[in-house]
Amino acid sequence: MATTPSPVEPGEAMERARRHAPYLARMIDRFELLAGLLQDGLYEEALLAARAAGAGASDLGTALRRERNALALVLGIGDIAGAFPLDRVVTELSDCADRTLDRAIGHAIRRRAGDEAAVDGFIALALGKHGARELNYSSDIDPILLYDPERLARRDRDEPGEAAQRYAREIVSLLSERTPEGFAFRVDLRLRPASEVSPLAVSLPAALTHYESSALAWERAAFIRARPAAGDIRGGEEFLRAIRPFVWRSSLDFGAIIEMGRLSAKIRDSNEGPDAVGPGFDLKKGRGGIREIEFFVQIHQLIHGGREPALRVRGTREALDSLARAGRIEADDADRLGAAYDRLRVIEHRLQMVGDQQTHSIPADAEAIAGIATLDGSDDAETLLDELSDLTGDVARRYDSLLDTLSGEPDDRSATKPLSRQVADLSFSDPADVARRVESWTGAKFRALRSEAARQAFDAIRGRLLEALADAPEPDRALARWEAVLAHLPTGINLFRLLEARPALLERLAAILSLAPTLADRLARRPELFDPLIDTGASELPGSVQEIVADLARIDVGDNYEALLDRVRQRVGEWRFVLGVQLIEGARDPREIGRALARVAEAALAVLGKAAEAEFAHKHGRFPDSEMLVLGLGRLGGGELTHLSDLDIVYLYESSDTAESDGERPLSASLYFNRLAQRFTGALSVPTSAGALYEVDTRLRPSGTQGPLAVSLDRFDRYQRDEAWTWEHMALLRARTVYGSQEARARLDAMIRDVLCTEREPAALRRDVLNMRDEMARHKPPAGSLDLKLVRGGLVDVEFVVHFLQLRDGTALDPELGQAISLLVESDALDRDFAEAHALMARTLIAARMLAPEATPPSPAARAALAKAAGVGSWGALETALGNARSTVAAAWARTFEQDLELDL
Secondary structure (H helix, E strand, O other), X not given: OOOOOOOOOHXXXXXXXXXXXXXXXXXXXXXXXXXXXXXXXXXXXXXXXHHOOOOOOOOHHHHHHHHHHHHHHXXXXXXXXXXXXXXXXXXXXXHHHHHHHHHHHHXXXXXXXXXXXXXXXXXXXXXXXXXXXXXXXXXXXXXXXXXXXXXXXXXXXXXXXXXXXXXXXXXXXXXXXXXXXXXXXXXXXXXXXXXXXXXXXXXXXXXXXXXXXXXXXXHHHHHOOOEEEEEOHHHXXXXXXXOHHHXXXXXOOHHHHHHHHHHHHHHHHHOOOOOOOOOOOEOOOOOOOHHHHHHHHHHHHHHHOOOXXXXXXXXXXXXXXXXXXXXXXXXXXXXXXXXXXXXXHHHHXXXXXXXXXXXXXXXXXXXXXXXXXXXXXXXXXXXXXXXXXXXXXXXXXXXXXXXXXXXXXXXXXXXXXXXXXXXXXXXXXXXXXXXXXXXXXXXXXXXXXXXXXXXXXXXXXXXXXXXXXHHOOXXXXXXXXXXXXXXXXXXXXXXXXXHHHOOOHHHHHHHHHHHOHHHHHHHHHOHHHHHHHHOHHHHOOOOOHHHHHHHHHOOOOOOOHHHHHHHHHHHHHHHHHHHHHHHHOOXXXXXXXXXXXXXXXXXXXXXXXXXXXXXXXXXXOOOOOOOEEEEEEHHHHHOOOOOOOOEEEEEEEOOOOOOEOOOOOOOEHHHHXXXXXXXXXXXXXXXXOOEOOOOEEOOOOOOHHHOOOEEEHHHHHHHHHHOOOHXXXXXXXXXXXXXXXXXXXXXXHHHHHHXXXXXXXXXXXXXXXXXXXXHHHHHXXXXXXOOOOOOOOOHHHHHHHHHHHHHHHOOOXXXXXXXXXXXXXXXXXXXXXXXXHHHHHHHHHHHHHHHOOOOOOOOHHHHHHHHHHHXXXXXXXXXXXXXXXXXXXXXXXXXXXXXXOOOXX
């Protein structure tokens, strides 16, 4: 681990600087006042004096150089003494660069355009360490100079472009030219768009065009740390907002991420210094050095930052901490890389304060290394080198692991073996036909493979893809569904690059294509759904409703309601896809997944409902004494959805004493909340460019489809007491308030409980329940033997038995069916084997909705997956267990209703 040298007395720090840092020694002699303050340990006073060191200089260039040298002296001595921590040092240096650059811009413009000219329209963006406010002692600054042709101050006879280039040249000269006072900052403009052909200052329209159409992968990484540093700050902020989609992409651009990995590996390979710590080792570019920590951070930010705004931070340490908080890297990685980064930066500063040179290399001779160790306060040179060796070795191991996942090397096997021979070795039923089909893919047949770039990306994965499809449980079925995916893909490059970067995902893809047509169809429409599977948390369940709401609340769309609908659909689609993959892989109990699906739906309702209310209130205001409530019924109320579940909901609102809402277009309460309910339904169900979200079913509301969409709580209470049918009270047994304030929820829950506890005549209740089940059996027959909801002895019969007992006795009133059954078992109203029968059928139904959506026995491979998901060893064992479960339910039915069920077993 990194060590922190102990603080030393001011005099000792000054002496170390005089003996081992010639540059600082010269500055001590040049700035006697500052030296006196530092000798007395008055570091803050010395810092204030350093900032004013250029006052009274004959010209701006001299003033800027004196300030920068004075600041380097104070920060250097304070750093050696331990008075200034690293973050204070780099912040002060970065702020000095901002001031210097801003003064140079103002000087250049006013000298040509007049003393009253403003800097509006001329922008300096800081990138790299300057942008992150992490400058080192002798760092270059790498600004991008932009100008707005419409607003740039200039002489009347100057063209905007001509004026901007004059300003740029003078700024560079003013800062970089070496004079008897030294230099202010070396300026490197090579990070500007198309630097090999573009002028020093680039117009805003040209820059926007570049970043929207032809920028390279490394430029995205560069802009992670970009910020407006000088000149027209507001204009710089507007420009960065305009190119935000270029930097932070909502779907992963794995081609760019792979390219970042290759660029990093190339930089490592091109390093001419030694690989191991010792004389000549480069702390920045060497193996396990500063740049590898920065690349580690930036690659993870590129992967996740498009969907997680909390990761869009500039500082390296801040980014490491943010990635760890978000679960995107391990906390140990963040701690150890962060500590290594700080320590390597401190030693980098020691190297640079020796001669004010932009160096990162350990000196070649032993005496100079010993001097650096003394400056640092290390025991000796060997101790320092051993520490650096440990640090860089740890960084390199962690970075190697990341590079391995991003290597994206092409599949050599597909390039070296003819396709016909390669396919012949695989387990397809007709290899010759498969070879012909694969050959046709790269023609004009599929839009996703028409470009040369797409074909090259596909060629890199073709061999491994075919092997994965051949090894899938149903190779021919998987191949056919892959062709369906290709047919629907608008472009394939990103998916192909993702599979190239993460070959292990090929097995998952093959399993999806073999076992889950629903997931395969979704993937064909939205290939970016595969992105979340690269996350370490892809095998985890989403957290609580509150945690999911917090995740959705991080979506950064400003006040754009339509954009929020899109992004929520994208995020919810990702969760549902990941949960579907967990389901077919048998990674989780299906009921855990069902409960997670319900939490995701409830969280989506919370976020979209709040947004719909705010959007509606812009025109129509609000009712201060009333609010919207949403009652979830069925599977949503019971807190356990399947991938094919609708959302059964009822809209309610509290009665208001106010005649109209308080907006510019007021409405009565009834009209207001009914229109708002339509907004809620639209927010949940209307397809957007990101696809659909949920089907919403409101037919369980009072008076059904003939009644208003939203009713007051008073009207709901009267209806349930005086008009509702028995089946409506049975539906109410699985009711749960899923939207509304805690106070309003409590009132509604109490109202429902009071209704359900109403005393009933058992014979009449039995008659109503049996008539209702007979009616359902006539009009809604099961779709197949795996329709465990509607088959006799299935889940509907489970519900009818449970609901009859709940209503008859006013007991076990829990909307979660499994919990209600447990309470009835405890009271001896039901046997324990009834609970086990329900649990087995519930697990199987949730899995069957994905693996057998037609409700008929699926392919052999899907049967095996279904048995695994249900917790049974084989398909035959599952069939037997389900038959026994239905018989158990039939026996409970007979005991409860004194009527036999006819089972087709």
